[in-house]
Structures are given as C-alpha cells and as structure tokens.
Amino acid sequence: MARALGIEVKSATLRPRISGQLQRSPDSPSGFRIRVNRHEAATRQRFTIAHEIAHYLLHRDYIGDGIEDSILYRSTLSDAREAEANRLGAQLLMPEKSVIRVLREYGGIATPEIARIMAERYDVSEVAMGIRLGLG
Ligand SMILES: [Zn+2]
Incomplete structure (x- = not known):
C-alpha cells in the first residue's frame, strides 16, 4: 500500500518507545517516507505502517517536516488526529x-x-x- 502511494518504508532502529515516524523525503515519489522501529513485533510494525499511511492520507498538511509516534501512538498531533489515524489504520488492515x-x-x-x-x-x-x- 505504501509503495502504491509512493511512500518509501524503512525498517530502522528508532529510540526506545518510538514506534514510527512519517518524514518528508524529497527522494521518495510522494515526498514522504515512513520509518518503523525494527525492534518491535512484526504485527506491531505492520500496524505502525498503516497508522503512518493514515497520517499521510489525512494529516500530511499538518505535520511540518515530520512526526514521530510513541508506542501509544501519540505525537505532536492532537489526540483527535491520533484517534483518526488509529481508526483508518485499522480499516486498512x-x-x-x-x-x-x-x-x-x-x-x-x-x-x-x-x-x-x-x-x-x-x-x-x-x-x-x-x-x-x-x-x-
Ligand atoms: Zn500517530
């Protein structure tokens, strides 16, 4: 899904208690890339990618240079936007x-x-x- 949207996905060692990031990336066809914490369970990483795709679809005009989601899927975005990303992420999977x-x-x-x-x-x-x- 990320590939179809032109979003590059990278498995990475992120700081502890950080599950994923959505960042601007000029080299990516969409202009965005997702980094997912490779030390978390595979199903968890899959949900994180879906959550970040949801942020891309719904919130990419609000994230500045990028956002970082904690293990509770909290970021600098509002709790309402985080709940939206969780809902759409769940619908995607x-x-x-x-x-x-x-x-x-x-x-x-x-x-x-x-x-x-x-x-x-x-x-x-x-x-x-x-x-x-x-x-x-
Ligand atoms: Zn989030």
Missing part, C-alpha cells in the same frame, strides 16, 4: 466488510478464540483484532 464476512465463516459470534484465528489470518495482533471485533 482489517476492512469492515471483509471482517464481517470472515466472522460469519466462523459462526458470526466474536470470541477470544475467533479473534486469535482471525488475527493470524489478517496478520495483525490479537489485541488489534479483538478491538476490531468489539471485544476490546
């Missing part, structure tokens, strides 16, 4: 129509066990899928 259809395949009722199976299928964390299924 777990589109609602798809999640509803797949949940039906498993009987239509969300349980922690179903969340675990679906998390694997969508390559997201069990926590992220649990929230998506309303188990939060």
Whole structure:
C-alpha cells in the first residue's frame, strides 16, 4: 500500500518507545517516507505502517517536516488526529466488510478464540483484532 502511494518504508532502529515516524523525503515519489522501529513485533510494525499511511492520507498538511509516534501512538498531533489515524489504520488492515464476512465463516459470534484465528489470518495482533471485533 505504501509503495502504491509512493511512500518509501524503512525498517530502522528508532529510540526506545518510538514506534514510527512519517518524514518528508524529497527522494521518495510522494515526498514522504515512513520509518518503523525494527525492534518491535512484526504485527506491531505492520500496524505502525498503516497508522503512518493514515497520517499521510489525512494529516500530511499538518505535520511540518515530520512526526514521530510513541508506542501509544501519540505525537505532536492532537489526540483527535491520533484517534483518526488509529481508526483508518485499522480499516486498512482489517476492512469492515471483509471482517464481517470472515466472522460469519466462523459462526458470526466474536470470541477470544475467533479473534486469535482471525488475527493470524489478517496478520495483525490479537489485541488489534479483538478491538476490531468489539471485544476490546
Ligand atoms: Zn500517530
């Protein structure tokens, strides 16, 4: 998805408790690049990239030279914008129509066990899928 948008993604050693960055990058086709903390779990890195893509799509006019997201997905942007990026990031990785259809395949009722199976299928964390299924 990032590639299709012309956003370069780099796996990097970021400071502890920093999950990702969205920075201006003249060499990138979109003018932006994402750096993701390579020391975090793969599913976590995937969500961070989706979160930064969401910032690019929604907030790129507000980020100046760039932003940095903590492990709680907080940055210099407002909490409302962070919540928007979390929502869109979740939609990108777990589109609602798809999640509803797949949940039906498993009987239509969300349980922690179903969340675990679906998390694997969508390559997201069990926590992220649990929230998506309303188990939060
Ligand atoms: Zn953020």
